[in-house]
Amino acid sequence: MSLSICTYGNPVLRQKAVEVTTVTAEIHELAKEMLETMHVEGGVGLAAEQVGRTERMFIVDIPVDSDVGDDGVRENPAVDMPLVFINPKITGHTDDVQIGPEGCLSFPDIFANVERWYEVDAQYIDLDGFPKTIHAKGLLARAIQHELDHLNGILLVDRMSHVKKVALSGKLKRLVKETKKAL
Numbered sequence: 001m002s003l004s005i006c007t008y009g010n011p012v013l014r015q016k017a018v019e020v021t022t023v024t025a026e027i028h029e030l031a032k033e034m035l036e037t038m039h040v041e042g043g044v045g046l047a048a049e050q051v052g053r054t055e056r057m058f059i060v061d062i063p064v065d066s067d068v069g070d071d072g073v074r075e076n077p078a079v080d081m082p083l084v085f086i087n088p089k090i091t092g093h094t095d096d097v098q099i100g101p102e103g104c105l106s107f108p109d110i111f112a113n114v115e116r117w118y119e120v121d122a123q124y125i126d127l128d129g130f131p132k133t134i135h136a137k138g139l140l141a142r143a144i145q146h147e148l149d150h151l152n153g154i155l156l157v158d159r160m161s162h163v164k165k166v167a168l169s170g171k172l173k174r175l176v177k178e179t180k181k182a183l
Contacts, residue, residue, distance in 0.1 A: 003037040003051040005105050008157065008172065009179030012049050013106055017056035017151040020086050023129040027055065031084045031127060034059050043105045045143040047150030050106050057086045058147035062140050075138040083134075085124040088148055091133070092121035098138070102146060104156040107175065110168060112160040116142045 006012055020027060030053065038046040038059060044066070047058040061082035069075050096118040101111045120141045126132050136144055149155070157165065157172060165172070 002040050003033050005037065005041060006050055006052050007106050007108065007175060007179045008155065009176035010052075010106075010183065012052050012054070013150070013155060014153045015049060015054055016153050017048060018054050019056050020125070023086060023125065023127060027057070027086070028127060030055065031057070031059060035061065035082055035084075038105070041105050044139070045147045046105060047147045049150050049153075055086075056088070056151050057084065058088070058151065059084050060140065060143045060147065062143060066139055069138055076136060076140045079134065079136070079140065084127050085122070085144070085147070086126070088122055088124035088144070088151070090120050090122050090145070090148065093117040094119040098142065100142070102142065102156060102159070104146070106150075107156050110156070110171060110175075112156060112164045112168075114142075114146075114156070114159045116145045120144055122148075 030048070034046050034048070034051060037051060038061065044062050045058060045060045048055045059082055064074070067074050067076050094117060097115050098118045099113055099115045102114045103111045118141060119135065119137045122134050122136065122144055124132055
């Protein structure tokens with residue numbers, strides 16, 4: 001069953017996520033439904049808040065052909081997708097940054113250049129309840145940072161430049177109005 005995406009203006013998107021204390025059958029089902037929803041919507045990541053939930057979890061599924069650097073080589077060849085991150089946190093990063101376009105399922109048809117670390121280390125719990133670590137580069141690192149922002153109530157609009165926010169102000173106001181009307 002596909003879930004509904006919460007769009008900009010929905011208050012749940014500003015809530016800080018709550019730690020998951022036990023990986024239950026309900027968490028497994030939520031992860032499955034989130035993955036299905038993300039695929040239907042054409043995304044590469046999805047946080048629980050984006051489907052109206054407050055569990056501290058997100059999913060990421062980077063297509064193999066999108067996991068390549070400027071040199072054409074896969075950046076995360078040892079990483080099996082999709083990934084479910086429960087109670088994630090970034091534990092380290094390089095000083096190298098990447099600036100590139102980001103979209104968000106909660107901001108349909110809106111894209112902005114965002115600066116992110118190029119490589120990150122993260123800890124999380126997997127669906128089997130085991131602690132895991134990951135070293136991610138490129139788009140996977142970007143997706144982890146973007147989804148972790150969601151768990152902390154930080155949105156794409158918060159990462160946009162002032163100029164970009166002004167340029168998109170009409171679209172953003174319309175989106176908030178449509179969201180509030182649907183609530």
